[in-house]
Amino acid sequence: MTNESDESSGNGFALLLTGLSGAGKSSIARHLVEYLQQEAKRRVTLLDGDEVRKHLCAGLGFSREDRMTNVRRLAYVASEVVKHEGIAVCAIIAPYAQSRIAMREMVQRYGRFYEVYVNTPIDVCESRDVKGLYAKARSGEIQLFTGITDPYEAPVQPDLEIDASVGSPLASAHQIVDFLAHISKGRQLFSRR
Template sequence: MNEIRLSALQLGELELMRAGAYGHALRYDLPGKGSHSATLLVPGTVASAGLTLLDTEATPIARVRVLETLPGDAGTWVGGLVEVLREPAAPPFAGLRPTAATAPVSDATLLLGRRHGRLDGTVIVVDSADAHALGQTVRGLRTDGLDVRVLPEPAAAHVSGADRTELLEHLASVVFASNVRVIRGEAAAPGEGLVVLFTGLSGSGKSTIARQVTRRLRSETSQRVTLLDGDEVRAMLSSGLGFSREDRELNVRRIGWVASQIAAHGGIAICAPIAPYESMRAEMRELAERVGRFVLVHVATPLEVCEARDRKGLYAKARAGEIKEFTGISDPYEEPTDADVVVGRDGSSPEAAASQVVAQLLGTHEGSYTI
C-alpha cells in the first residue's frame, strides 16, 4: 500500500471531511463532482488499491480504499472511501475548529485576509497553513472579546478565484453558522523572505551559479543567505534516500520545507537540487509563497553539454545501465514552463549567469538595490 504524506491544506480538507462538511460519507471524489466535494491529488501515479495517509509527523492517520483515479498535470486524483485510523497531530487552536464540536450559531462573519476595522459577534478565521498569521489574528480577535472559530482551508486544487471564496463560505455555513457574511480583510503582505530554486540537469552548472549568487547576495543585501546545495542536502538531510521518484520528491520536499522556514524568518534560501518534476517544483513554490517570494531559475544547459563536462562519470554509468533512473537518460526531466529566469542555454559563463539572476532578485540591472 502506498503512503502519502498530506500537506497542511490536505490535512485541513480531511479535518473538514471528518466534521461532516462534505456530507455524512467519509470519501474523496474526483474533481468532476464539483467544488463541494472533498478531493485528493497525489504526486505521481497510484499503483495500488489502497493509500495510507500520513500527517505532518509521518504518522498513519487514515486509509483510502481507492475506487477510481484520474491522471492530471500535477499528479493523480484519487476517489475512494476513507477509514480513519487515529487522530493526527493537533492543529493550532484545536478547540476552535470544526472537529471540536462547538455549538453552531445563527450568524457569523467569515474573515478572508487580515482584520481591519470593527467586527462583532462570531468571527470565522481561515487557517491557510500560516501558523504565525493565524495566531496573530485569533489572539487579536479574542482580546476584543469576540467569539472566534477557525475554518481549515481545504487543498481543493481544482477550485480557484471566486469559486474558492464561495467554497469557503459554503463550508463555514455547514460547520459553524446558518448565515455567513463574507468580509475581505487586507491581503497579507508577503514577507521579506525569499526562496530561490535552481533546477537543471546534472552537470548543468546550477551549483556553481548558485554559489556565486550566494556570495553576491551576502555582499549586496542585509539578509542572511543560506545555500542548500543538492549534494550537501543529500548527505546531511536526505542520506538514505535513493533515486526513485518517491525519494526524489521527498528530498525536494525536505529542501522546500527548510527553505520556507528560512524565508519565514526573513532570510534568503538558495536551493540547487535537480528537481526534475513539475509537481515538486510547484509544491515548493506554494510553500515559499505562503511566507515570502519564490524565484525559479532554470539552468537550461543542453544535455550534450552536461554529458561532455561530466567530471564524475555519471552519464557514462547511466548509459551503461549501471545507474538506474538517471535524470535525462533513463528518467525524464520536465523542463519548467514557469521559470522566472532562464540561464545557460546560450553557453554564457557562470559569472554572467549569476549576474543575470542577481539582477532579477534585486530588481535592477545595476545590482545596487538592497533587498
C-alpha cells in the same frame, strides 16, 4: 510564473535553480550567494542538492517518490529561511514539475519564490561530468538517472531561464541579480526592513 500579487508578510524569498546534473546550478548558486551576502547585506542560506541529500536526506534512493521527498524536505528548510526573512538559494535538480509546484506553494506562505531554469544542453552537461555518471547511465550501470533513464520535466514557465553553456557561472549569477532587481519594483529584496 512569478506571482506578483503575493505580498506575503516577510521580506524573505527563495530561488530554486533547477536543471540537469552538470548544468551549472551549484557553481552559479555559490557566486549568487557570495554576491547577496557581500553586496546586498542579506542573510543567505545555500541549500545545495548534493549536500542536502548527504545530510538531510541520507537513506533516500532515486525513485520518483524518494526524489519528491528530497525536494519536499529542501522546500521545508527553504520555507523556514524565508519565514525568518532570509534568502534561500536552492540548487537542486528537482526533476518533477509536481514537486517544484509544491515547493513554490510551501515557500509562498512566507515570502516570494522564483524558479530559475538552468537550461544547459545535455551534451554540455555530459562534457562537464567528471564522475562519469552520464556514461554509467547510458551503459546501464546507473538506473533512474535524470535526463537519461529517468525524465526531467523542464519548467514550462520559469521565472527566469539561463543557458549556462554560454558565459561563466559568475555571468549567470549576474543574470539572476539583474532579474531580481528588475522584478523587485521598489520592494526591498536586497536589504532588511
